[in-house]
Amino acid sequence: MNRIPIPIWLIFFSLFLLLRTTTSVEDEVKNSLLNFLAKLSNNSSQLGSLSSWSFSSDPCKDHWPGVVCDSKNTVVRKLYLNSSKLDGELDVGFLCGVAPLAASLGVVHLEYNSINGGISTEILSCKQLTHFHVTQNKLSGSLPASLVMLNNMKQLDISNNRFSGSLPDFSRISGLQVFLAENNQLGGEIPVFDFSNLKLFNVSNNNLTGRIPDVHGHFTASSFLGNPYLCGDPLPIECPPSQADTLSEKSKGSSKSPVTMFVGYIVLGLAGIALFIFMLCKRSKRKDKVNTLPKKVVAVDDEDDSLYKSSFGASMESTVAGLSKSGISADQSALVSSSVLVVLTSPEVNGLKFEDLLRAPAEMLGRGKSGCLYKVLLDNNKNVVVKRIKDWPISSHEFKQRMQRLDKVKHPNVLPALAFYSSKQEKLLVYEFQQNGNLFKFLHGTNMDYAFDWATRLEVAANIAEALAFMHQELKDDKITHGNLKSSNILLNKNMEPCISEYGLMRVQNSPDNSLLAKVSHSKSSNAIFKDDVYGFGVILLELLTGNLVQHNGIDLTDWVQSVVREEWTVEVFDKALLSECASVERLVSLLQVAIQCVNRSPEARPSMNQVAAMINTIKDEDERSAVSFEP
Template sequence: MAQNLMRGDGFGVVLLLYWVLLVLLLSCGRAGSEPTRDKQALIAFLSQVPHGRRLVWNESESACGWVGVGCDPTNSSVYFLRLPGVGLIGRIPPNTLGRLTQLRVLSLRANRLDGEIPPDFSQLKLLRSLYLQNNRIAGDFPASIADMGGITRLDLSSNNFTGSIPFSVGNLTSLTGLFLENNGFTGKIPSGVPPKLVDFSVANNRLNGSIPTGYAKFPAAAFANNVDLCGDPLPSCNPFFPVPSPSPTSPPTTIPHKKHKKLSTAAIIGISVAGGVVILLLILAVIFLLLRRRRTKERSKTPKPPITTAAMAVGEAGTSSSRDDVSGVPLAQPSKLVFIPGGGYSFDLEDLLRASAEVLGKGSVGTSYKAVLEEGTVVVVKRLKDVVYTKKEFEELMQNLGNVKHQNLLQLRAFYYSRDEKLLVYDYLPAGSLSALLHGKAFVVQIFAFGDTLNKKRSLSNDYATSPIELGWVGGRLGSRGSGRPPLDWDSRLKIALCAARGIAHLHASGNVVHGNIKSSNILLKQDNLDASVSDFGLNPLFSSSTPPSHRIMGYRAPEVLETRRVTTKSDVYSFGVLLLELLTGKAPNQASLGEEGIDLPRWVQSVVREEWTAEVFDIELMRYQNVEEEMVQLLQIGMACVTTVPDQRPSMQEVLKMIEEINRGDPDDGMQQSSDDALRGGSDGQTPPTDSRASPPGITP
């Protein structure tokens, strides 16, 4: 060819120009950064599927820059398509997405897709993660999935699939997560188990028969609510042949009866006399106790000599009186302010009583004050009410709570117990609470001496909590959006959710403590970096179970708490889920105007997602931030999983923490960023996610 080009004839010149042009075209094709064939397939898909107004693709731009689309490093093929919760409606049209032959991750979860999966999905042989949960897709288990030999995560949960689960599922050797719950699958679970499977669920289907031994490693919740499944981890299956009954020829076993002799007359008289003596002794003992109590009351009414004002304040608090012993017997030592080791404070109770104080808020367990001591130390004093614990029980509980230490837990520094007063001392965090940051900040203009507060005979609810002169709300009533309040951006909300989850997870795992009163006013913020600390944890045992729980946790309470009046780690998860919904919606859980009178926040979110589309749920302040929609949808799904009605179907706080930590904007497949879907499921290739951390909330289903 070189010899032909060296010749000067016209054919050689044309051939040379041809090769130059071909090289230029190839180089321009590499630099053009446009997957033309895949772009046509995406346009065909979007043009045939109705969708929400938020999803707009500009055909004049590169498909690699479209919302939800990710390409390979050379921008020659589409690798990722993530369109969760964008309002897609109807069937997935054939000859569209099946043409994306280089696709690695496909997420169409939380939409309104129906019909069957197109058979041309079998062309997606490089697909690794497929997320179709929370749609209305029907038909048999997609046969095209059996051709996806490299798939690792498959989620078809919360759809309308029917028929049996095919044996070919066991041939998916790379599969690590298979989620088929909340469908209508029938028949038996196939015996073949993918060798790498670590996450699995077929709950809420119509399956029957014995569970194959390879699936026995998964929890019972993965098989719950089916027609007739049995075998490990569920109860054993009944044997096919019944156990034979005893032979009728066997003589019946009889138990000989002993003949009882009648008591003699002398024995009856002796028993009667002894019983009369015992009754007489009991009557005398009751009379003696009544007389002793009467003398004790008379002694307590004897007038005491007058004391100074300072001593009166201390006496009312119980430091120089004998009233902290419930039995009325004087104690050898007066009550003192007990410090938790390592707190760093050195003041005593008298210093605290002389401190100037202001009301920070009246909560469900008591009233909190900001106390400024004479040397300048600032602390928060919580004055408890309705405590039923004895002094010994109270001190043991406080010592246990004081030993629970974590950077996202507000550390208990000291406590005090007398018959009339129970006080807790905490650090003061100047940035306030999450509730104030979201809904408007409470302020109190009344300042007084803390010792004077303890001397008042009326409760604080009468003195300070209802007066419009002394207590007000910046920006209007509680639950409204305060005027002049700085907007809380998405990164700050996600950070607050993460810090709170870490604190509560530490309570459950390390301290074995149930919080019992999770709400936004108990999430306190540090001044500079918006790190959150969880307060008021572990105090629920102090109060009587006869007090209605709705008075303590209001809109955050789990359904079972209202019935049993017992808080558990699962009810904590429910309350934390409401907290996440509050962060996402900007609405207070106890706000009555959520669409209809009396509806709570979780039901309101479910109704909006079901009747409209997911984006309507989010706080309008969050819509100004770009490229965070998928993260918000992921956190919404976590929140809805937490507020599931059945406690056993809620994830643990450790699993919730794992899911929040894994929220980001990518996917680790092929060395790229982490997939948001794998993050919500609890892991990706090379990582073992927590059991059942992948549950999508049933309430998100349209």
């Protein structure tokens, strides 16, 4: 059989078409990214490092800033355009309307910009999307129902925008781990999420209505506050019975016979008597327990003012003269009844009274310059911590206003007060107990059960910085700072995420005290008042980087670090544990430079916490991109 020869020109023409097709796909992705950025930036030419995006270069091989590709540099995996001063419009069609890009893109970070517009239904085509973060923008409109079709989605953060409409049924995304939608204008009812799988969840400060689905104890009221028409657990607002429930109850009631009702009354009466006897026995046992409870006092050290260092019972002896550890005498009952404990919006301590605190079993955990802390066991077997502050020169009225103002400012990395009490001599604050302790113990203690590696330390630094930046921004008109920021005041919640405790409990003073900030010059300007917090945060960064105490070998940590840096022995300052795990020296140095800016002697020369958070997020993004580039 004779073969028909193939003309040479046909072979070259086929190769040309193949090459052209391959190039057109690459050009399509590149062109789509450029159009996406142009829309986000309003075609601005002032894009900083993003100005290097160009059609004449390759997103992967030429490493476009903010673009992370696979290990072979052939497809785009992630986009990091957060904190890029973008003020244009979001058009996901440029990402999800191009098949090759939609098939590879998994992570999109656009947070901390001023982007407007909304999320279009075209996002459905980005099937591989796992992380979509757009917090702190100006996005609006309804959320498309197509969002729930993204089955691979793990983290969705749409918080701090202007979204309206109802929430789609996100229960269809079984693997969703983070859903943050606070501070929007969303309405309607909350769909039934898989709350057991969620690690972070917040829909506070919206216009949501109806009964809260059963969260199975995974989330507290703070995730739902600021929705005046929400009801049900974990909020302290009971839901009114529905018409169906009322009709059902009436139907059941009408079917009862007189004999059944009579038996029911007898059973109810017996149950009441049994409950009364049980409560008497329980109160007697509790008094005995308080009488025999050992008081453990931690010696005063660098963490004397941390939230978790004390108990409560005996401390109120100075407030209620002659108060015994076993309870309140009859002579003091009138005084106690007039003592008002203000319970903030929290179901954990709903109905808690001042007298309940005094009688509850308590354990002192520690004592510091500004007061003591106590661990208290409530009747519902929940542990809380009570912070006692003595001789704070602020009136009860001012203190109440301050605490109510702080209660309105919510951030997941700032521990809110559950209740407070104020008298002329003393102030008390009730907080939720955090059993994982504080950052000081993990950095300088003997707890080795949790690996505090470089990635974890960087994540902690970023979360604290963002939380402080948020608080400073929200409270700038009130001029409420933390005032005593240090590693012992950074608690670790059940998910090992940092929580800033005791925010706003600084002493009012006209001159520097003997604390860590004594060397810092004070200014009366509204901006400079927050610079003490920046200094305290800088010291925490130095602790994270060096692993050393604030007083290192009898020398102040900031002085020691700066002396080593001046001698150009910079690597010597870093914790050997970080160097042994081959953490990037370049990024260690970058974070060290941020810390040194924060602890500048001149408050005016220190950056704001917004600037600090942006710098740390940049380092974090670089670290994540570097880690991705080494993936097999």
